[in-house]
Amino acid sequence: xxxxxxxxxxxxxxxxxxxxxxxxxxxxxxxxxxxxxxxxxxxxxxxxxxxxxxxxxxxxxxxxxxxxxxxxxxxxxxxxxxxxxxxxxxxxxxxxxxxxxxxxxxxxxxxxxxxxxxxxxxxxxxxxxxxxxxxxxxxxxxxxxxxxxxxxxxxxxxxxxxxxxxxxxxxxxxxxxxxxxxxxxxxxxxxxxxxxxxxxxxxxxxxxxxxxxxxxxxxxxxxxxxxxxxxxxxxxxxxxxxxxxxxxxxxxxxxxxxxxxxxxxxxxxxxxxxxxxxxxxxxxxxxxxxxxxxxxxxxxxxxxxxxxxxxxxxxxxxxxxxxxxxxxxxxxxxxxxxxxxxxxxxxxxxxxxxxxxxxxxxxxxxxxxxxxxxxxxxxxxxxxxxxxxxxxxxxxxxxxxxxxxxxxxxxxxxxxxxxxxxxxxxxxxxxxxxxxxxxxxxxxxxxxxxxxxxxxxxxxxxxxxxxxxxxxxxxxxxxxxxxxxxxxxxxxxxxxxxxxxxxxxxxxxxxxxxxxxxxxxxxxxxxxxxxxxxxxxxxxxxxxxx
Amino acid sequence: xxxxxxxxxxxxxxxxxxxxxxxxxxxxxxxxxxxxxxxxxxxxxxxxxxxxxxxxxxxxxxxxxxxxxxxxxxxxxxxxxxxxxxxxxxxxxxxxxxxxxxxxxxxxxxxxxxxxxxxxxxxxxxxxxxxxxxxxxxxxxxxxxxxxxxxxxxxxxxxx
Amino acid sequence: xxxxxxxxxxxxxxxxxxxxxxxxxxxxxxxxxxxxxxxxxxxxxxxxxxxxxxxxxxxxxxxxxxxxxxxxxxxxxxxxxxxxxxxxxxxxxxx
Ligand code: HEM
Ligand code: SF4
Numbered sequence: 001x002x003x004x005x006x007x008x009x010x011x012x013x014x015x016x017x018x019x020x021x022x023x024x025x026x027x028x029x030x031x032x033x034x035x036x037x038x039x040x041x042x043x044x045x046x047x048x049x050x051x052x053x054x055x056x057x058x059x060x061x062x063x064x065x066x067x068x069x070x071x072x073x074x075x076x077x078x079x080x081x082x083x084x085x086x087x088x089x090x091x092x093x094x095x096x097x098x099x100x101x102x103x104x105x106x107x108x109x110x111x112x113x114x115x116x117x118x119x120x121x122x123x124x125x126x127x128x129x130x131x132x133x134x135x136x137x138x139x140x141x142x143x144x145x146x147x148x149x150x151x152x153x154x155x156x157x158x159x160x161x162x163x164x165x166x167x168x169x170x171x172x173x174x175x176x177x178x179x180x181x182x183x184x185x186x187x188x189x190x191x192x193x194x195x196x197x198x199x200x201x202x203x204x205x206x207x208x209x210x211x212x213x214x215x216x217x218x219x220x221x222x223x224x225x226x227x228x229x230x231x232x233x234x235x236x237x238x239x240x241x242x243x244x245x246x247x248x249x250x251x252x253x254x255x256x257x258x259x260x261x262x263x264x265x266x267x268x269x270x271x272x273x274x275x276x277x278x279x280x281x282x283x284x285x286x287x288x289x290x291x292x293x294x295x296x297x298x299x300x301x302x303x304x305x306x307x308x309x310x311x312x313x314x315x316x317x318x319x320x321x322x323x324x325x326x327x328x329x330x331x332x333x334x335x336x337x338x339x340x341x342x343x344x345x346x347x348x349x350x351x352x353x354x355x356x357x358x359x360x361x362x363x364x365x366x367x368x369x370x371x372x373x374x375x376x377x378x379x380x381x382x383x384x385x386x387x388x389x390x391x392x393x394x395x396x397x398x399x400x401x402x403x404x405x406x407x408x409x410x411x412x413x414x415x416x417x418x419x420x421x422x423x424x425x426x427x428x429x430x431x432x433x434x435x436x437x438x439x440x441x442x443x444x445x446x447x448x449x450x451x452x453x454x455x456x457x458x459x460x461x462x463x464x465x466x467x468x469x470x471x472x473x474x475x476x477x478x479x480x481x482x483x484x485x486x487x488x489x490x491x492x493x494x495x496x497x498x499x500x501x502x503x504x505x506x507x508x509x510x511x512x513x514x515x516x517x518x519x520x521x522x523x524x525x526x527x528x529x530x531x532x533x534x535x536x537x538x539x540x541x542x543x544x545x546x
Numbered sequence: 547x548x549x550x551x552x553x554x555x556x557x558x559x560x561x562x563x564x565x566x567x568x569x570x571x572x573x574x575x576x577x578x579x580x581x582x583x584x585x586x587x588x589x590x591x592x593x594x595x596x597x598x599x600x601x602x603x604x605x606x607x608x609x610x611x612x613x614x615x616x617x618x619x620x621x622x623x624x625x626x627x628x629x630x631x632x633x634x635x636x637x638x639x640x641x642x643x644x645x646x647x648x649x650x651x652x653x654x655x656x657x658x659x660x661x662x663x664x665x666x667x668x669x670x671x672x673x674x675x676x677x678x679x680x681x682x683x684x685x686x687x688x689x690x691x692x693x694x695x696x697x698x699x700x701x702x703x704x705x706x
Numbered sequence: 707x708x709x710x711x712x713x714x715x716x717x718x719x720x721x722x723x724x725x726x727x728x729x730x731x732x733x734x735x736x737x738x739x740x741x742x743x744x745x746x747x748x749x750x751x752x753x754x755x756x757x758x759x760x761x762x763x764x765x766x767x768x769x770x771x772x773x774x775x776x777x778x779x780x781x782x783x784x785x786x787x788x789x790x791x792x793x794x795x796x797x798x799x800x801x
Contacts, residue, residue, distance in 0.1 A: 007688045007700040014686045021681065022655065027717065030675075032754055038626065039655055047757055049781050051719035080791060094785075097718040121626070151690045151700070157662035158635050158693065161628025238632050243601075277639065279692050284705040342787055413776060414785035422776070424787045477776060 001062050001365055002147050002292045004112045011154065012109050015116055019043050020102040027099065042160070044090075044118030045101065048415050052096040055118040056108065060128035060146040060170070061089030061368035063113075068355035068366050070111040072348040078104050083351065085336060085344045087408060087460055088167065089127050089368040090118055094415055116154065121162045123153035123234070127169040129177045130369040133293060134377040136325045139189050140197065142172035144289045145223065148281060152227050159234045163241035164249035166234070167206075170199075179370055179487035181205045181214045182463060184251045185233060187226065198222045203233060203263070204255030207457035211493045212252040215260045217267055223286070228279040232271035236263070295326070296363035302328025302380045313388050315438055316399040321384065330381050332362075334374040334391060335398040335406065339435045342424050343409040344372035353394040361387045370487075371408050371448075373401065403441040404449065404514065405431040408460050412453030412470060413477070419453035421470025421477035427451050429507045444514055447528045450485070463487035465529040466513060467494040468506060479506040483513075483540055484532050497537055498545045509544045516543035570668040570679065572661070573645055578616045598649075605633035612642045620665070622650040631663045638664035638694035654678045658685065664694030708738035710771055711746060712781070713759035721781050721793070722756065729756075733782040734769055734795035772800055 004012070019039070026036040040046075044055035056071070063071075071091055075083045078100050079093040086092055096104070108114055118125055126146040133141040149168055153159070159166075169178040172189035180186025186202035198220040205214025221229045233251075240258075242248045255263045304327060308314040322331040334354060337343050346354075354374060358366045361383045362376035369375055379387060391397040400406045407430065410416070412423030430449060434441050450464030454471075461467030467482035478500040485494030501509055514528070520539065521531045532540060571577060583594040585603045588611070596617035599605050608618065618637060620630040634646050645667050648660050652670040657679060660668070668674075689697045710733075711724035722729040723736035724746070730736070739746065743761045750759040762778045764771035773779050779801045784792040786801040 005704070007703065010687050011690065011700075018682070018685055021678075025678075029754055033716075033757055035653065047714060047719060049777070050721060050784065051714070095719075099717040121628075154690050155659075155686070156691060157659040158631045159628070160659055161626055161631065161656075163628075235632055239629055243627055243629075273639065277692065281699075281701040282705055285701040288704065413780055414787050417777075419777070422780075422786060424785075428787070475775065 001064060002059075002143075002289065008151075009109075009112070012112070012114050015114065015155070016102075016105045016109050019105060023098060023101055038120060040098075042117060042120040042122060043105075044115035045096070045098070046119060046417075048094065048411075048417055049413075050094060050415065052098055052101075053415070054093045054096045054101075054104070054115060055086070056091050056093070056113060056115050057118045057125040058089050058091060058113075058368050059150050060126055060132070060143050061130055061370075062128075062132075062143060063366050063368075064111075065355040065359040065364050065366070067111045067113055068351055068358065070107065070113065072351035072355065074104060074107060075348040075351065077107075082345050082347045084342075084411065085346065085368050085372050085374065087370045087372060087458065088125060089130075089370060090125055091368070092411075094411075119165075120160075121164050121166075122160045123156060123162075123166045123168065126150050126153070127167070127178055127183075127370065129171045129173065130367040130375045131177060131322065131331055131377060132172070132367075133295070134324050134326075134329075134331050135173055135175075136323050137175055138173040138325075139191065140172050141290075141293045142170045142187075142189055144286065144293050145187070145189065145199075145226070146170045147289050147293075148227060148286070149230065152230070152281075156234075159238055162234070162238055163243050164246070164251075166237070166251065168230075174489060176487075176489040176491070177370070179460070179463060179491075181489075181491040182207055182211075182460075182487055183214065185230065186214050189223075190220070192220050196222060199226050201226075201229065201233075203267075204252040204260075205491075206250050206252045207460060207462045208250070209247050209455050209457075210250075210253065211457065211462040212256065213491050213493065214252075215255060217260070217264045224283070225275065225280055227281060228274050228277070229267075229271050231279055232267050232274050235270050235274070236266045240266075296365075296378050298326050298329065298378070299380055302326075302382060304328055304381055306381050306384065310385070312392075312399075313385055315442075316388055316397055317384065319399040319403070319438075319442065320397075320401045324378070326378070328381055330379050330384060332376045332379050332384065332387060333369070333401050334376065334396050335400055336373050336396075337400055337406050337431070338395050338398045340428065340432070341395075343407050343427055346374075350394050350396060353390065354396065357387060357390055371402075371406065373406070399438055400435075400441060402446045402448065403438075404434050404444050404447045405441060406448075407431060408448070408450040408464070410452050410459035412451070412459075416453060418456060419470060420455075420472040421453050421479065423451040423453040423459055423468070423470055426468060426470075426479065426503065426506060429503070430510050433507075433511060443524070444518065445524070445527055447514070448486075449510070460487060461485070462493050463491070464494055465527070465532070466510060468510075471500055473500060476502070478502055481506060481509055481544065483537060484529065486529060495537065497541050512543050513540055516540060568670075568673050569647075570657075570670070570674065571645075572666045575645075577667070578645065582617065582619055599630075599633050601627050601629040603633075605636045606640075608637065608642075609640045612637070612640060612644075615642070615644055617645045617647060618642070619647045619649050619669075622648055622652055625651040625653050625656055631659065634660070634664040635694050654682055658682050662689070662693040662695045662697070707763045707765065707774070708771065709743055709761040710736040710764050710773075711739055711743055711759065711761055712736075712778070713750065713756035716755050716757055719757075723782075732793065732795040733771060733773075736764075736771055738764070738768065738771070772796065776801060 202214035367375040407427040413419035452459035482494035588597040598619040647667040725735040
């Protein structure tokens, strides 16, 4: 994985010093909260319901054991002993004190981490495929390009006061594990007919109030020019994105209002101006970064034999372990959706355990997934059983990846100032009906339930096979039910099924939907989403409201 | 700190006696102080050597006229509105070497970015603390990307 | 309906209630405010030491006020899903 050199470290150190100074000015009342707020947001510091909330960046969701252990240390020393992994591969802490924030940033910077640009109207943390570098189906590791983007976008002088936040995701396989079509820019690495590497560029996807699937602005931009091309997109957005209405300020609205042809024309014209300026990093820099993502030193004697005689282990392997490109290796997903848990939350002790296991069994690498789970990407099959036992002892071996209890949830009204309703209890109550019966969950099959506490859609409800959205109904918490979304390569937006329901009603509705699906599917392999796509909403609506 | 008028930074900016905000300049030539035309008037054919570009106006409209301009003011009615950064960068990319002045809601925490995209003078609504200005401009030893200030990005330093 | 004053301390982010002469981290200490509440909010906004000072509607008796909105009840009690982190004077049960 990427390690900082003296330049990266010097920039982080300077940024930390800058923010400390800004905090000092605020604490001395030399600036107002109005002036300070955008400064703290650019360091990922929000004021939430209970305290300050800090979002720490995990670039493209990859971190080392040492970094992971630091996340546990932060939780223990500055917070209440836990953190929350988010859908954009970051971690959030909920109980941070402003007066301790400088020390916290110092601690983070010791392990090459920070919180810059995890909030605010700037280019946010770049996200990527959690199986990068390990997946059997990828063209190349996408993370070197994510790292190039990270550097290009860090403290970008022209694009730090954009109309609104800006999110970029990069993948390198046809299977989309990073929801690229729901990002402001989504990049898919591919080869053209001549065999050269480049990106297909999607622009203008996003969720929130006006969910839109991204459109292709360019089918192929050579990798050597994708930074200047991104600069072109950002410049068009910075100049012409709407600033009169915060709800219309994302690039998706600009793309929609201009139409994709006109938007593309403007981007191409801008890029024609920018390309000759030599903004793209040279090949030597690509090579330097790519080298840091080279394969770990695999054990070439590792074999594919796996003893599955322990049925619980076999269940976990079947559900949470994926094929690796290297013979004798596997990719293991650690579920952060245990029974009665809070999706995405992990205690300091659990974070430490995972750090240790990553060092011991997984070439010192951990990934965060956009479904709020963690991944050990390079595990010898021979080590899987020992790994599973250790995870199980820490309540980290729930075999439910992509099943009904693997729910994506935003913090909702238990933490978030913007919420209309709580989202975590809804997920817990849905999961409670299934969590004791893994066989039943597996019979139901892949089912992505996603819950947001308000229209901002941090819980990806629009990309849920079943989406749930908290709304305010005359002061009471209520929930809308949406069906048919997908954040994968078959991206689609979920649509509202019928009238809103209360907390018990929504939980019961999910039950009815699942019961109906199990009678209506054409074959056991047909996923909930596919049955919905085949039959349309009417029978599902009848099942819930009939 | 490159090419700047030290006195403007080191000496405490004198509180404005009239309504004119204190000017912070990073140029050696004398400030140009005469009528600054709104963009529409300038493009309408008036004989001006200074022009003002508001957010939402197209800085590229000035490109055919850069030779006769001494000063281009770029307005920041609200610091959160970042369109002026692109305006300045576009003007420098087109080769403009005259003064580009950021006017309005210009805060100390923005001037590092503003210097990078080519602003070389500042007329903030509220006076800036010179010590903080100095610290801000001295802060970053390296930059990741090219911009109008010509600083060498780290990828070039890394590969000599 | 009685109104009580709440806000977050700048330095710590702590959730606070006004007890008539000072801030408390327990809603049980909150006092109901009349007209003087609005003047107090205006002063606090100008002082810039308490973030988001605001008067919220409550029901119940002094010493046992309960806010009318779920949001404010969550602020007063702690997250409903973490009873172990409850602030103490208002049970997460009331959310
Ligand atoms: C608790 C503090 C949080 C606040 C205040 C917050 C705020 C917001 C807001 C205002 C938006 C809408 C932006 C827009 O449409 O322009 C948004 C979108 C989003 N947030 Fe959050 N969020 C929070 C937590 C989270 C968490 C915990 C996650 C991950 C689990 C998350 C992931 C996202 C994602 C993926 C989007 C959708 C981006 C898009 O529209 O394309 N946020 N957030
Ligand atoms: S979706 Fe709404 S409630 Fe949930 S975290 Fe985002 S802003 Fe908060």
